[in-house]
Amino acid sequence: MPDYAFGILNVDLNSGVTSRSEVALNDIRAYLGGSSLGAQILFPWLRADLDPLSPEAPLLFLTGPMTGTMGTSVGRYVICAKSPATKLWGESNVGGYFGPELRSTGYDGLLISGRASDPAYLWIHEGEVDMRPADHLWGICDTYETQVRIKEELNDQLVRVACIGLAGENVLPIALILCDQGRVAGRTGMGAVMGSKNLKAIAVRGRRPIPITHPDRFMISRRRENINLRNDNYSRAAREVGTAGAMEYFHYLGDVPTHYYTHGIFKGVEKISGITVAETILSGVSTCHGCVIACGRVVRLKDGRDRKGPEYETIAGFGPNLGIDDISVITMLGDLCDRYGMDTISISNVIGLAFYLYMEGILTEADTDGAPLIWGDMEIIERLVHQTVHREGLGGLLAKGSKALAEHFHVPEMAVQVNGLEVAYHDPRGASGMALVYATSPRGACHNQSDYFMVDTFGHTIEEIGINFYPRQAGAEKAANVARLQDWRTLCNALVLCNLANVPPESVLELINDVTGFDYNLDELVAIGERAWNLKRLINHRLGLTGENDRLPGHLLKPLPDGGSAGYVPPFEEMLAAYYQARGWDPETGRPTSERLESLDLTERISDNRTD
């Protein structure tokens, strides 16, 4: 086995003591990096009685073996912890430039525990780690201002900063971590974990080379694959119209939730799609480190200032979901959430629930200080964003998330969430595979643990590894296919390879073997994803998850009255049973069987899989 290393910087914020540890080579080979390796590293820490916002809760920043190598769209890193939103496994991966810069400091990951006595930020550079005061930033600077101030203080504009905003400081379970110009680790409340540690930011700057086992071979393979990726249809579409470029097509299919998942038609969709952004307000594009796709939008509104343009989920959340058909307003709301450090999927979802409850007469003007909640009322939506981050008025309830809001009004079935995480904006009635994706994702209702909507709507198959095409509203027959894509995306999250990068598996295999020297075959590579998926399942069982948690919210099991998926409901129970069978999980408990764990080289975890 080659001598491939993965070094972790351990930081105890209680004492300020830091140390370096090396990940065991067997673990690197078994999990590679990213959230897969993160699950293996954090497994001993994560218990049911661990308060995710307590000092002893760990917060792990981890890169992948290709992060910073200029491989195909791999300039990413992941943040893992016990989620304050779900109380289960939490992870959120993000692009930008922070991950590659972290690796350039000589560390591949950063494991933070404890709580600083006062607001602080970490400064990691040239093998040194400083804990610096952040009182002058805490409660004062938003996520963008924080980056500017820290770079000024350190007198180096090439410093990369990951930080929280007011949402993280106020430990909202929907708080995110932001780096660079609007690249966010949005989901599962990682910003709240960081805020609970009084940690405002992490600044990194390094000049050390990224380890590559076969640099000459890798130079050839990465160059070839980057050229192929740049010319790929999907890449060119993402560059031209961003991630929201297919919004009109998704809407045509009934995949875009409207008015809190109650309708399938939004009349203003063509005013807010990525195509319209490209035709009207787009002033440039932005990329992550070494990425040839450039899906990031830079837009210019009437004030003449360039700012980050919204991506698909933000447009869908504030647009059809809340009824806004003005792309400038959506852009401003997205920018506001980024500055506060708040996940746009979750905040737009929880506001949507409030609107829905108001329409149903469950939430009244007594709860809203007399303001009616009318779809498309941008002023009240903006006000609720402000109130939420400050926990003021109705915002005090919204800040707890959709699950808590619905429980407060004794209508838990009305919240469109799974295990405490708000559902993203691809409707399982328009793309049935998403029913299983949302119900079984290790981090709650997430569309990025498996972007199966792309298989259902675009036919984005990967036949080489057994991911085939089924009609978008097929049922149980696609369950094994869903599981297979989950495994592949879990592998991608280990690398950490962007979901938008349409890189064939054989090419991924070549790249990873050139970097690590592990000489995997394709089956072994996919098995890494399946192993990690099951390990996260074991973690969640340890944290209290049972088969009863594998559910879809009631809204998504009612037929829509209109649109491209009107009248259809995914046959969820049949799909779930087929999914368990495909996974080798117990049909009653949903736990991985011992035989399946053994086959995945997880024998050592069988004793952790007890039900008693």
Added chain:
Amino acid sequence: MAMKFPSEEYIHAVMEVLNNDQQYAQVARNWEGDIIFFVEPDGGVEGQDLPMTLYFDLWHGKCRQVRIINPDTEELPDAVYTLTASQHNYLRILRGELDPMQAMITRRLRVDGSMAYMLRNVPTVLDFVRCCGLVEIEADN
């Protein structure tokens, strides 16, 4: 009558279908753009009339012109789109064995032209393919 693909008779038969199909006329009523289809030999081996270049001029739900272009003797029109695929993959699409969107996203069908316009007009694209599929192709093509 079954026809060979690609061929002169095939593209004229498609033109006739397009110009007599009410659904296509409705769905494609806003479409403005001509398309060049490069049909490449399977496995890159030339012969049997391949590669071949087909031209369709599509305008507001009608097909105004079709023709086979000889790139050696004619200048290629400045078409809105050029689509490139092997004969095998075109045939799979036309026979309904391969979804056209799937072909695009899995690198079986290369698209050159505005991706924005293509994405805004997916229903038109799909209906154009439906009409093409209405022309029967020889079984041993």
